[in-house]
Each structure stands twice: as C-alpha cells, then as structure tokens.
Amino acid sequence: MFPRPIEKSGPAxxxxxxxxxxVALFIWLFPLLGVAVTSxxxxxxxxxxxxxxxxxxxxxxxxxxxFTDSPIGRYIFNSFKxxxxxxxxxxxxxxxxxxALGIYKFKGNLLxxxxxxxxxxxxxxxLMVPVRDLTYSLGMYNTTMGLAMFHIAFQTGFCTLFMRNFxxxxxKELIEAARVEGVKxxxxxxxxxxxxxxxxxxxLAVLIFTFIWNDFFWATVLTTSxxxxxxxxxxxSLNGQWxxxxxxxSAGSIIAxxxxxxxxxxxxxxxxxxxxxxxxx
Amino acid sequence: xxxxxxxxxxxxWWQKNQQTLTPWLFLTPGLLMFAVYVxxxxxxxxxxxxxxxxxxxxKEYIGTANYSELWSDRxxxxxxxxxxxxxxxxxxxxxxxxxIAIFLNQTVRGIRIYKSLFFFPFVISQVVVGLxxxxxxxxxxxxxxxxIEFFTGKGIAILASPHYATYGIIAAGLWPQIAYxxxxxxxxxxxxxxxxxxxxxxxxxxxxxxxxxxILPQLRPATFIAVVVTVxxxxxxxxxxxxxxxxxxxxxxxxxxxxxxxxxxxxxxxRMGYGAAIAVVLFGxxxxxxxxxxxxxxxxxxxxS
Numbered sequence: 001m002f003p004r005p006i007e008k009s010g011p012a013x014x015x016x017x018x019x020x021x022x023v024a025l026f027i028w029l030f031p032l033l034g035v036a037v038t039s040x041x042x043x044x045x046x047x048x049x050x051x052x053x054x055x056x057x058x059x060x061x062x063x064x065x066x067f068t069d070s071p072i073g074r075y076i077f078n079s080f081k082x083x084x085x086x087x088x089x090x091x092x093x094x095x096x097x098x099x100a101l102g103i104y105k106f107k108g109n110l111l112x113x114x115x116x117x118x119x120x121x122x123x124x125x126x127l128m129v130p131v132r133d134l135t136y137s138l139g140m141y142n143t144t145m146g147l148a149m150f151h152i153a154f155q156t157g158f159c160t161l162f163m164r165n166f167x168x169x170x171x172k173e174l175i176e177a178a179r180v181e182g183v184k185x186x187x188x189x190x191x192x193x194x195x196x197x198x199x200x201x202x203x204l205a206v207l208i209f210t211f212i213w214n215d216f217f218w219a220t221v222l223t224t225s226x227x228x229x230x231x232x233x234x235x236x237s238l239n240g241q242w243x244x245x246x247x248x249x250s251a252g253s254i255i256a257x258x259x260x261x262x263x264x265x266x267x268x269x270x271x272x273x274x275x276x277x278x279x280x281x
Numbered sequence: 282x283x284x285x286x287x288x289x290x291x292x293x294w295w296q297k298n299q300q301t302l303t304p305w306l307f308l309t310p311g312l313l314m315f316a317v318y319v320x321x322x323x324x325x326x327x328x329x330x331x332x333x334x335x336x337x338x339x340k341e342y343i344g345t346a347n348y349s350e351l352w353s354d355r356x357x358x359x360x361x362x363x364x365x366x367x368x369x370x371x372x373x374x375x376x377x378x379x380x381i382a383i384f385l386n387q388t389v390r391g392i393r394i395y396k397s398l399f400f401f402p403f404v405i406s407q408v409v410v411g412l413x414x415x416x417x418x419x420x421x422x423x424x425x426x427x428x429i430e431f432f433t434g435k436g437i438a439i440l441a442s443p444h445y446a447t448y449g450i451i452a453a454g455l456w457p458q459i460a461y462x463x464x465x466x467x468x469x470x471x472x473x474x475x476x477x478x479x480x481x482x483x484x485x486x487x488x489x490x491x492x493x494x495x496i497l498p499q500l501r502p503a504t505f506i507a508v509v510v511t512v513x514x515x516x517x518x519x520x521x522x523x524x525x526x527x528x529x530x531x532x533x534x535x536x537x538x539x540x541x542x543x544x545x546x547x548x549x550x551x552r553m554g555y556g557a558a559i560a561v562v563l564f565g566x567x568x569x570x571x572x573x574x575x576x577x578x579x580x581x582x583x584x585x586s
Contacts (some may be wrong), residue, residue, distance in 0.1 A: 002470060002478050002496050004487075006387050017387070021395055024384070029397060031413040031456070034424065039415065051422040093311040100307035102299065110582065114575055119319045121513055121571040125541040125560040127551045129329055130322035132546075133336070147485045153318030156311050164464065185303040214406035216520040232408045236524060239412060248415055253409040267399055274467035275461070278504075278540065 039063070039250035048248060062251040064066075070241075071226045072252055075234030079259070081144040082151065082230050083212045087205050089152035090159050094204070095197060097156065098163025099189050103175060113164060119157040122216050127154075135222055147222045147230070151212050159204050164279055166194060166200040203274030206267040210260040231256045323564070330557035333360070334338075334546075342553070349556035356532050357559065360540040363447050364516065364566070370451045371458060371515035375507050383492075385463070386470045395466060403460040411524030414453035415440060438525055443533035450521050452535055458514050462507045469503030470496075477539060512570050516563065518558025538561040 004015050026033070032079035034052075041050075042059035050056065065074050101113050131150055132141070140146030170193065179187050226234065235256050242248045264271055295302075330347055332340035339430045385396050402410065420438035425570050429438035439449035473496060481495040519538040522528060523556070528535040528543060535543070537559055543549055545556025 001386070002473055002491065003383055003386065003474055004482075006389060014389075020384075021389075021392075025398055026394060029401065030403075030424075031410075031417050032401065035413045035416060049422070052424065082489055089548050096307040097311035099380060104304040105444035106301065106304055109304075110579070112312070114579065115320070116315065117578065118571055118575055119315060121509075121567060121574070122319065122539060123516060123563045124519070125323040125538050125556075125561065126326045126564040127319065128326075128542070128560065129334075129336070129545060129557055130325035131318060134317070134322070149314075150318055151316035156315055157319065160311065187320065189307070210404060211301075214408075216406065216408050216523070217542075218522075232406050232520075235408050235412070239524070246419075250416070253412050254439065257405045257409045260406070261401070262405050265397070269355050272464060272468070274398075276465055 011213065020118045035250045035253055038246050039254050041247050041250075043247055044246070051143075059247065061253070062247045066248055066251050066255065070238055070248075072231070072234060072238070072250070072255060073279045074226060075229060075231040076255070078144055078228055078234075079213055079230040079232075082147050082219075083209055085148040086151040086155065086212045087208050090155040090208055091201055091204060093152065093156045094159030094163045095194065095201070096189075097160040098167050098197075099193055100171075101160065101164040102167030103188075103193070110185065113160070116157040116160040119154070120161070126222055132221055141222065142224050142228050144230075145221070147218060147228075150218060151215070155208055155211065159208070162204055162274065163197070163200055165277070166197065170196055179223070195255055199270070199273070202267065203270040203277075206263055207274040209263055210271075318508070326560055326564075327556045329554055330561050332554045333552075334557075335551045335553040335578050337551075343554070347354050347555050348439050350555065351558055351562070353567075356535060356540060357537075359532060359561075360535040360537045360559075363534065365534045366447060367451060367454075367515040367518050368512065370448070371455065371511050372508075374455050374458040374511050374514075375504070377455070378459045378507065379466050381459065381463045382466035382470055386467060396464075400460050400464050401449045402457040405457065407454075407457070407520035410453055410457055411450075411521045414449070414456075415525050418449055441530055446526055446530060446534045450518075450525050451527065454514070454521050455516060458511060461510060463515075465503045465507050466500065469500045473499045493534075509570075509574050513567075516567055516570075537566075 006014055037055065038051075039062055040058045040060065041055040041062075043062075045051075045056055068212075086161060102108055135141045135146040135150065138146065138149075140149060143251070174192060175188055178192055213230075214232060215230070216232040216236070218228045218237070223229045225231060226237075229237070233253050238252055239249055240250075327338070331342060331344060333343045333346075334340040356476050363483060382400060385392065385399060417423055418439040420426055420436065420441060426436040426438065437445060439445045475494060477499070478491070481491055517538060519542065522534055522536055522539040523542075526534045528539050540554045541559040541563065544559060545551065545553045
C-alpha cells in the first residue's frame with residue numbers, strides 16, 4: 001500500500017494525521033460552508049455588515065422566500081422533466097448499442113465504437129447552431145423534451161463506451177452455451193445479458209442524472225422561459241435579479257445542488273464505479 | 282443425420298442471418314440519434330461557417346470571410362490566449378489531485394466519509410460553484426478580498442480586474458476538477474500491487490523515489506484518464522465564465538466556447554456563421570487532443586485482443 005499506512009508510524013504521526021484530516025477538509029469545503037451559512041443568514045445581518053460571524057438567528061425564511069417569490073420550484077420541476085427521460089432514454093439506447101458492440105464481431109465494429117467514443121470529446125459549440133435549428137424545426141425549441149432529446153443522443157456516446165466495455169468483459173461461454181441451446185439472439189439479450197448489466201445500469205443512471213442535472217450550456221441554448229428552463233439556467237437568471245442578495249443566491253444554490261448531492265450519497269459506490277471506469281486495468 | 286439436414290434447409294432466412302443482422306438492429310436507434318444530433322451537426326457547422334447567417338433569414342455564402350475576420354479580431358485573440366492559460370493551469374489538477382489522493386489513501390476510521398466529502402465539489406453544478414466563488418471573491422466583504430486587504434492594506438476585487446479575473450475563474454474550475462482527478466487516483470492507488478511496493482521498500486525505496494519509480498508507472502491508466510478529462514474540462518470552460526463574469530471585465534475573461542456563444546446567440550447579435558467559424562477553431566484544437574487520445578485507445582484495444 002502506498003503511502004505507508006499511518007498505523008505503522010509513531011503515535012505522534014497518527015495524532016497529527018487525525019488533526020490534519022478535519023482541518024484540510026474544512027479548508028477544502030470552505031466555499032461550500034460559507035454559502036451554506038449565508039443561506040440561513042437574515043438579510044438584516046448582511047445589511048449590518050455581519051458577513052462571516054454566526055448568523056444572528058437561523059433565517060429559514062430565506063428558503064421559504066425563494067420558493068414563494070421566485071419560480072425556483074418550477075425550475076426544479078423542469079430539471080426533473082429533462083433529467084428523468086434522459087436517464088431512461090440513454091440507458092435504453094446504450095444497452096442496445098453496448099450489446100451489439102460488445103458481443104458481435106463484425107466489420108465496422110471498432111469504427112462505430114470509436115465514433116461513439118470520439119463524439120464524447122466534441123466541444124458543444126460545434127453542435128450548437130445546427131442542433132438549435134434542428135430542435136426548432138422539430139417544433140421542440142424551448143421545451144424540456146427538446147432538451148432531453150439532445151441529451152439522450154449525446155450521452156449515448158459515453159454510455160455506449162461504458163456498456164460495451166462492461167459487456168465484453170462478461171464470460172463468452174454463457175452466450176455460446178445459450179446459442180447451442182437454440183436461444184434466439186434477442187432472448188440472449190433480454191434473459192441473459194440484461195440481468196447481468198444491473199451494476200452498469202445503476203452506475204450510469206446516477207452519473208447521467210448528475211451530468212444532466214448540472215448541465216448549463218444546453219439549457220441556455222435550447223430553453224428560454226421560466227416555464228421550461230431547468231434549475232441551472234434558472235439560477236443564472238435569478239442571480240441577475242437578486243443582485244447582492246447573497247442570502248437568496250446562496251439558498252437557491254443549495255436547493256439546486258441538493259438532488260445530485262443526495263443521489264451521490266445514496267448511490268456512492270455506483271457513482272464512483274462509473275466515474276473511475278478505465279482508471280484501473 | 283438426415284433429420285438435422287432437413288432442419289437446416291427449413292430454417293428461415295431470418296434464422297440463417299440472425300447473427301449478422303442482430304447487431305445492426307440493436308445499433309440502429311442509438312446510431313440514428315447520434316448521427317442526427319452529434320455527427321451531422323459537426324459537418325453542418327463547418328458549412329455554416331462559410332455563410333452569413335442570423336438564424337432566421339436565408340444564409341448568404343461569403344466564402345472564408347468569417348475566418349479572415351477572426352484573424353484580425355482582438356476579442357478572438359484574447360479568447361484563444363485565455364484558452365491556452367486555461368489548458369496550462371488546469372493541468373495543475375493532475376498533480377494536486379494526486380497529492381490529495383495520497384493524503385487520503387489511509388485506512389483510519391471514518392476515512393470513507395472524508396473521501397466522499399473531498400469529492401463533493403465535483404457533484405455540484407458549475408453554476409453553483411461559480412456562485413460560491415463569486416461570493417468568496419466579492420469586493421468589500423468577500424473573504425479573499427478581506428484576506429488580501431489584511432496583508433497588503435488594499436483589497437482586490439478579483440472578478441472586476443482584467444488582470445486577475447481569468448485566474449479567479451480558473452481557480453474556481455480547479456476545485457471540482459481536482460476532486461475528479463483525486464477520485465481517479467484513489468481508485469488507481471487502491472489497485473497498486475502491494476507486492477511490488479513491499480519489494481521496493483525492502484530495496485530501500487521510499488518517499489518521492491518510491492512514488493516516481495514504483496507507484497506512478499502503475500498509475501498510468503489513471504493518469505491518462507485524468508489528463509483526458511482535464512483537457513476536455515479546460516476547453517469546455519463555458520459555465521463558469523458565463524456565471525462569474527459574462528466574459529468581462531472588458532472581455533478579458535472570454536474563452537473560445539464563451540465567445541462563440543456570445544457571437545451566435547446572445548443579445549450582442551445573432552452572427553451564427555461567425556460563431557460557427559469560432560466553433561470550428563475550437564473543434565480543431567480539441568481534435569488535436571482527441572486524435573491523440575483515440576489513437577492511444579485504439580492501440581490498447583488492438584493490443585488486448
């Protein structure tokens with residue numbers, strides 16, 4: 001193990017390490033803590049210059065007021081309306097593509113696979129104008145569905161990479177044995193491979209949820225009004241309205257960050273498994 | 282014997298070709314979506330970059346005029362220059378992420394919670410990260426402002442200064458990026474062969490020498506991915522610029538991704554042709570890196586099978 005386990009060092013080193021951990025964490029998360037505290041700071045504190053001390057009381061009314069005085073509830077709802085169909089659509093498509101590329105040897109297999117891989121790296125801006133025009137002509141401009149459609153297509157690239165690598169690591173004998181038994185190809189997919197893909201599906205579901213929830217660029221390009229914008233774009237426009245109202249900006253930020261954070265803590269193992277794909281061989 | 286041969290003849294066309302056709306049937310929906318929303322738009326953008334197009338009226342072919350305009354556009358040069366700064370400074374995420382990973386790669390009680398809390402910034406939207414750092418940098422009361430004021434007697438409003446604003450944004454971007462790299466290395470360190478480490482220890486290797494000669498070679502897959510995601514992250518730097526400064530002050534924090542958006546789709550005008558030309562340049566830069574990455578991946582893939 002590297003570095004040398006701290007238990008093997010002297011007691012002084014161990015105590016030092018136990019102190020260093022929370023201190024380092026405090027510094028690391030300082031911007032987050034600051035915003036969390038500001039989100040419950042009453043506006044009177046900000047007015048009187050109390051920016052960093054303890055809030056004079058916990059102003060939960062900041063959270064109430066962002067929901068009553070701004071469309072943030074609507075933005076959150078829109079985010080779900082984009083994110084959930086994207087997760088479902090992407091997983092459906094990439095299970096199919098991953099199966100095709102992971103199981104069958106055919107001409108063009110590697111070429112198609114690397115097309116999906118390369119597509120992941122493309123800068124969004126080169127897609128922007130045509131995708132916006134396309135969404136417009138499909139009648140889906142400024143709708144959550146139009147946004148979800150693009151996300152499904154784009155994320156299929158990343159998910160195919162993941163699924164294909166996962167499937168090609170499955171034991172081939174399983175599929176060969178099924179074929180000898182005369183099991184049809186689609187049945188092999190449905191009854192044999194799909195049940196084995198559960199961990200990959202779980203990992204991608206949390207990952208895609210977070211990516212799409214946090215997307216800002218496409219939200220600003222494809223949606224324009226409060227009735228369709230997801231929370232990232234909404235927060236950006238609220239930030240323009242709440243000039244210097246840091247207690248409201250902070251409360252809004254915390255609310256916007258909450259769903260992916262909860263998702264992460266509930267599904268941590270899957271999340272990290274998805275993210276570190278390829279980091280070990 | 283005869284049974285099986287009649288069986289073979291009576292197999293339908295579908296049964297005979299099942300194994301060749303199935304992969305294509307499975308690929309069709311995904312390929313179709315990907316072709317329509319990702320592959321075709323790349324070519325379409327190349328085409329649009331030769332037109333004068335405002336997104337509504339008909340396009341007018343103007344040859345390479347957009348590109349020659351770029352050549353003399355100061356804002357474009359600033360953006361390009363800032364992209365280089367982003368790329369160089371963003372690379373700091375790799376060693377810094379490795380440092381934190383090494384710091385946290387212990388087995389003391391509660392370390393798992395520490396690891397996930399250190400990873401936290403990556404889970405948060407860049408919009409929120411941008412707002413957090415804007416608060417941290419805020420003039421007059423922001424903590425960084427106060428700290429600088431304490432040491433030098435005069436605070437600096439980072440995001441209002443054409444000299445510092447880009448660095449301020451990059452620092453904000455590094456925060457989640459370091460967390461990402463850290464988690465890649467933590468996974469990598471978890472898989473370092475204990476035998477080799479022990480053997481090297483017996484040979485007297487320790488500290489930096491151990492890291493450089495024994496550990497890092499084993500972390501190569503993690504390093505590769507860390508570099509790839511960091512390069513992509515640096516070139517995709519749109520969200521933070523948009524949230525923290527809108528490209529300002531005086532356009533000093535523009536990067537190509539933001540400048541493209543500004544030209545093509547903001548209140549400053551709908552110059553989609555010109556925007557597409559900027560996107561093509563950005564695409565070219567990204568292609569330079571992608572082709573390297575994909576080339577390495579293909580080589581690995583061939584080597585494996």
